[in-house]
Amino acid sequence: MDRFSKWLVLLAVLALAIAACGGGGASDGTGTTADPGGTGTTTDGGTGGSVEFDLFGGPTGAEGDAIDGFLAAYNGATGSNITYTGVSEFEQQLRIQVDGGDPPAVAFTPQPASICSFADEGALVSLEEMGFDIAAMEENHSAYWMNLGLCDDGNHYGIPWFPNYKSIVFYHMPTFEANGYEIPETYEDLVALSSQMVADGQTPWCFGFESGDATGWPGTDWIEDILLRQQGADVYAQWYNHEIPFDDPAVTQAFDTFGEIFFGEGFVLGGAENVAGINFEDSPGPLFEDPAGCAMLKQGSFISNFFEQSPGYEAGEESELGVFNFPTIDGNPGAMGGGDTLIVFDNSTGAAQAIMDWITPEWQCTLASATGGGIAPNGGHGVEGVERLPGHKDVDLGCYDTETSRTFAEAVTQALAANTFAFDGSDLMPPEVGQETFWTGMIDWSQGTPSADVASAIEASWPS
CATH class of the missing domain: 3.40.190.10 (Periplasmic binding protein-like II)
Structure with missing residues (x-):
């Protein structure tokens, strides 16, 4: 295939x-x-x-x-x-x-x-x-x-x-083609690809966490996709239903796994510490610069609605972007x-x-x-x-x-008929967590607060 x-x-x-x-x-x-x-x-x-x-x-x-x-x-x-x-x-x-x-x-x-x-x-x-x-x-x-x-x-x-x-990654096809990069099949491949890009003088990733009062939410999508793949659907459901605590080792492991990308030396355009100040709507912009400012962006399918407002965008330039599924972890593809x-x-x-x-x-x-x-x-x-x-x-x-x-749309209509999907975990948590402390926790984490401390603070906020 x-x-x-x-x-x-x-x-x-x-x-x-x-x-x-x-x-x-x-x-x-x-x-x-x-x-x-x-x-x-x-x-x-x-x-x-x-x-x-x-x-x-x-x-x-x-x-x-x-x-x-x-x-x-x-x-x-x-x-x-x-x-x-x-x-x-x-x-x-x-x-x-x-x-x-x-x-x-x-x-x-x-x-x-x-x-x-x-x-x-x-x-x-x-x-x-x-x-x-x-x-x-x-x-x-x-x-x-x-x-x-x-x-x-x-x-x-x-x-x-x-x-x-949400379980997709946009990538700049000309950068991949010019350098012979292959679509990563596993998360380990994704980390290795990011390292290779840095060695080749490329910046692998664009990020943007800023979203007004909702700043931090784009980072939650990474935790969810990783946790779903590392632990499977049952543990994922136990997590958002609070049948396991937010600071369970499985959750802190997901944060640390994300950190392999987010805190990788030279992996993030502008530096990880500045991501909370970059609006998520602006995060695709560097993909349309010449040369491209980054090679990859993980965001939901809706982000394509913001392509045309990017400063470097030219009509039809979105055809240079491809999409691949967020890679597997331990053989688990996940879907979110x-x-x-x-x-x-x-x-x-x-x-x-x-x-x-x-x-x-x-x-x-x-x-x-x-x-x-x-x-x-x-x-x-x-x-x-x-x-x-x-x-x-x-x-x-x-x-x-x-x-x-x-x-x-073809895949979505098939999905609706089949009734199988893992919904965004933070959207299923109590608003005090999914719409507040999980978001602010991602800001703290992006600026250097240890994974365990962030997870414990979020756990403490869960309503009784």
Whole structure:
């Protein structure tokens, strides 16, 4: 099997981890009805009628513009008036609004662990109350992701919208080709490759941990991918469920293994101690410099949405970047990703009607790309360079404008149908840990605090 074929197989395995959710049903007043499992096709563009509310989320910049473009298409097709507010400190601002008694009508969160916290407070409306067909959603968007919003009262509160990959590494193909570098199969190969690059006068890695109040989160992805591979899925689940302590030796081993890359002499552009000050959105930039400032970047698939804003970027230059699966450790490939999940605080606006449309393949096609591949019934979102992976197993691959996204989307749709995926561990931890001390711990660690001390401090923060 050639290297590209191996990568596609590994990518498919990776995607088999992104199980998601679906929709509900309501009459549009014209005799057209949406399937409450997110499968329905509507002949008039949507079921919602005149729905009005504000959608709250984290994407800003071009990614936020794409959400605005999606909503403009939806509003135009249905006569609705749905607006979008995006803030970079989303998690903190959402908590402030909920605590202040003024939550948004609908939000979409990358942190599913927070869903049941809001539900337990009585702040959310359940899918059952809104009329969603849970069985159909589990079939179309995967039971795994649906279960992330299943709370102690037996009701579901999360509607998965769009996923992303995280167990991947972007690399600068001309640098690899010019120097005869091969795609690393194992983590040991990855460390050895990084050492060889330094010896050849190259800088192996770009990093960026800065993300406003969420600074540090990109480092957590490394710990999760390494722990999943070193210890397997069972220990990984025990970790995020706190069945083993955060400072278990297995966890500190993962930190130290990451340190072989992060603290390697000459491995990191700008030095490891400065990574916390480099915004993650800017981390791809050096890949587009001439010559390239680094050779590799580990980030989720969504990072491609920021390529065009890089100072050195020229149109079409993303074709010089390849992608390989994060290498194996002890023969274990692992597979880890994440995604954004819709939650409803106020359905008096008729928000559920709109969401039932958004999770259908037709509207997912509009969300997918700038043009919807030329096949979306309601067009695309209109923002070049921003593409979102499908949250429904039946989204047509033709909805994507680039071959890379079509490749990702093919694997994702297979994953949704297969219901197999290891979700980002920090997103499944209590917010006090996954959205606070794990992030700040990565900052401390990047600036020299020993792994054991960082892990112990995070363990001490775990709520009783």
